[in-house]
Amino acid sequence: MSAPRAHEARRRRENPVPGEVSLETASADPEYGPIVRPYGDTTGDGMVQVSFTLPLPHDKRAEGAAVRMAHAMGMEPALLVHAKAMGPHFTFFVLYGPVKHLIDIRDIEILEREYELLSSKEVNQAIRRHLRRKLVVVGGCIGTDAHTVGIDAILNIKGFAGEKGLEYYREMTVHNLGAQVLVPELVNQARELKADAVLVSQVVTQRDAHIHNTQAMSAAFREAFPAGQVPHLIVGGPRFEESAAASLGVDRIFGRGTTPGEVASYLVHALVDPSTRRTATSTTSRKK
Ligand code: B12
Numbered sequence: 001m002s003a004p005r006a007h008e009a010r011r012r013r014e015n016p017v018p019g020e021v022s023l024e025t026a027s028a029d030p031e032y033g034p035i036v037r038p039y040g041d042t043t044g045d046g047m048v049q050v051s052f053t054l055p056l057p058h059d060k061r062a063e064g065a066a067v068r069m070a071h072a073m074g075m076e077p078a079l080l081v082h083a084k085a086m087g088p089h090f091t092f093f094v095l096y097g098p099v100k101h102l103i104d105i106r107d108i109e110i111l112e113r114e115y116e117l118l119s120s121k122e123v124n125q126a127i128r129r130h131l132r133r134k135l136v137v138v139g140g141c142i143g144t145d146a147h148t149v150g151i152d153a154i155l156n157i158k159g160f161a162g163e164k165g166l167e168y169y170r171e172m173t174v175h176n177l178g179a180q181v182l183v184p185e186l187v188n189q190a191r192e193l194k195a196d197a198v199l200v201s202q203v204v205t206q207r208d209a210h211i212h213n214t215q216a217m218s219a220a221f222r223e224a225f226p227a228g229q230v231p232h233l234i235v236g237g238p239r240f241e242e243s244a245a246a247s248l249g250v251d252r253i254f255g256r257g258t259t260p261g262e263v264a265s266y267l268v269h270a271l272v273d274p275s276t277r278r279t280a281t282s283t284t285s286r287k288k
């Protein structure tokens with residue numbers, strides 16, 4: 001969960017607006033949480049919209065297959081609202097209908113931000129005071145991935161969402177290696193530039209490329225550096241699960257909507273001044 005959404009979840013728990021679905025306690029009205037279902041026209045009607053492509057030319061049989069697929073996914077009845085040929089051999093569908101599934105939001109596991117958000121001034125002060133040298137950041141997109149907008153949003157001075165990127169921080173030295181950086185090149189650059197942190201972006205997820213590339217990158221760093229001297233490894237991109245850091249062999253994952261200020265604050269927390277730890281962090285809202 002990105003920080004703005006984590007904030008929103010916290011606000012709703014601590015300061016709910018009347019009528020909002022409760023994130024904690026069962027409401028007298030079964031429509032208002034903590035057990036929820038989707039809605040389209042009226043609250044609790046279960047309506048959802050799904051889209052998918054079938055490897056069939058667009059005809060009546062393909063439309064029947066799409067409806068049957070929606071039934072198999074628990075959508076009953078399923079209304080076919082859009083079908084469009086994607087070339088001669090494929091058809092794209094949109095279907096709308098109700099599902100019966102219920103979600104108990106008390107069982108949802110989330111990663112809440114575990115550190116304080118600092119201003120750029122506070123970040124610079126902390127680095128000066130505790131590290132007494134510039135914090136060195138090396139970043140880029142690895143593999144064949146050429147989607148640099150995300151890493152540029154975090155690193156480049158112009159930043160993202162009204163926040164300046166890490167290049168703006170006087171106490172950081174940032175090396176943005178750009179697109180399609182080969183892992184051995186990234187490892188060499190990190191060593192030569194004495195990187196404290198390596199920031200990698202992965203946007204393309206076809207055939208789980210983001211997972212495989214990240215694991216290969218982390219393995220290469222652990223092989224190339226002595227234990228305890230591996231730079232802090234951070235990966236980001238819109239389709240990562242932020243809770244999967246350990247299984248990918250990295251120290252931290254940042255997802256959709258991340259802002260440079262969050263990353264700068266995290267770097268201070270992880271590498272410079274761990275006292276920025278926030279007091280209460282919870283991963284589930286219900287004890288099992
Ligand atoms: C712009 C774009 C391109 C541009 C990229 C230009 C560039 N210099 O980056 C061009 C036209 C080159 C392109 C090419 C391709 N693209 Co494209 N592209 C997009 C598009 C429209 C926007 C991506 C973007 O810029 N988002 C804005 C940034 C700010 O968001 P972000 O990347 O999520 O980054 C944020 C967070 O994720 C996070 N973050 C990201 N990285 C990192 C790293 C760190 C360290 C941290 C802390 C945080 C962080 O912080 C950022 C700010 O919040 C998306 C669709 C979409 N709407 O997302 C498709 C999309 C990503 N592309 C796609 C595809 C398939 C391709 C191509 C394969 C198309 C083709 N057949 O040629 C090629 C691949 C090229 C390649 N070798 O990589 C698919 C990927 C599908 C998939 N499952 O993987 C998408 C999703 C479109 C789609 N729906 O099909 N693309």
